[in-house]
Amino acid sequence: MPYYDSPVDGTRLHYVDHGPADGPVAVFAASAYVGHEMWEYQILPLAEAGYRCVALDRRGHGRSESPWSGFDLDTLADDLHGLLDHLDLREATLIGHSIGTGEVLRCLTRHGTARVARLALVAGVSPGLVRSPGTPDGVDPEAVRADDEVFRRDRAAWFVSGVDAFFAAHLPGNEPSPEYVRYLIGLCMATGPRAATGIRGVVAALDMAAELPAVNVPVLVVHGTDDTSAPLARTGERVARLVPDSTLKVYERGGHGLFVTHAERLTADLRAFIDAGAARDGAPAGAKADAWTP
Template sequence: MSYIKAGQDANGQDVKLHYTDQGQGNPIVLIHGWPASHEMWEYQLAELPKHGNRVIAYTRRGFGNSTKTWDGHDYDTLADDLKAVLDTLDLQNVTLVGFSMGGGEVARYMSRHGGARVARVAFISAVTPFLLQTDDNPDGAPKKVFDGMVEGLRKDRFDFLSSFGKKFFGVGTISHPVSSATLDWMQAMCQLASPRATEQDVYAFAATDFRQDLKALKVPTLVIHGSSDETVPAKVSGERMTQYVPHARFVAYEGAPHGLFITEKDRLNQDLLAFVGSTVSTKAAQPANY
């Protein structure tokens, strides 16, 4: 396994981030969602490097095979961890791709670190601009929704993850967009996260207001969101992004659930390749025009 050191935790323990680095060419950094690991990008890691791209995916602290820290589950720290990845690998002209919670890292990195080394950014099913319901964000979700998630995790984390996975991929009584094997794979990946990180990151992605961070974005920006996303509804996230990033291109995937990196993998791969300027040869889906 390959690791990048991202400083130390409050107890002086080295924080090591598990990562993979595939292909050569334009650097693309993939940032995973909660509560998975970088391995959720299986189909992107298998395809994007075929088109002249160097694709790096890493696992945030507390998840997968990265260091299980007690502290540091806030977006300032997570943005600093992303900086450690870019600096350690000395990446330039990077495309950052943040899925769900990972969209928060993209937004906070761009404001906190001035967008250093980054050429363009993509938000996929992202939690930005702000999920929590407040007086000035009335369309957000009430705090009790996120409290309920943490309560479920504490009561039976494994049962919670099983139910969460079905909603994540839009599985219902008559809808089965992914196989049982895929659900099992996702659950096993999420179970590797520490209970502490799993809980703390709920409050991080729920309560962090990225609206000011997004106003710092000056680079080309792509926003992709599924219209049937029940985990992070498009109306409070993806559809609102152009309010804060007027130059962003918003692409709605009609009928797609939250986990569109699996259910819409061919279309997503094509749209990402088009966004970074790679040559696309597959005819599996029609890419957006940029």
């Protein structure tokens, strides 16, 4: 299995690397509680179409080691950049979901554009959800602390109770199978309590509004109208306003789990975004796709 050591503290981190080595590079950062497996409906078809798809299991998630420390945004961004260095990736498209959007944004603002050509932010919690100097209308920190207590008391019940809202499963076309739901909750529960509470702390502390105007690469923002985990107006729309070169794509009836419920559309949008960037950069694209239309 492919592993590398975190440049921060040597934590052993797992990743997957699928598709041709010379294809356009897409690097995936997952949501909280899960590893690279969440991206199967994007990675498999993109790799089959000629893209090099790399996905990281963040520390404490998936098959990576689970240290006690390192659950802060700078460390997670350094872990991600360490993977880019380890594989000597160039002109990469960084793709993040939920808290993964914070990791890819901080990777760029902290380490620059030598290896990164563009970002895709999917159902992101960036620039922040909880009340902070950058998000004065955010969620009350007391409400977050109360939810943390529920989570610590019974994580399994917390995940089960959130399924409908996560997928917006009450809306037509958004019904994941019971088998898939069990599978995804199993992935979440495989992330131990330290990593799970640690990543929740990263989400609660997220406050990126001040650094977004300095993002100097094209950014695709994909968000659902019915995302209750990261409401569109507070996250996707705000990021699109703050990042100079951004395009917002809004998915009707999309919840936080649109990587499953809107999988084909998301994969097509990511593919077109990568191809358009590769065409601008003069690099080879993957197999022929429809033209990118912002």
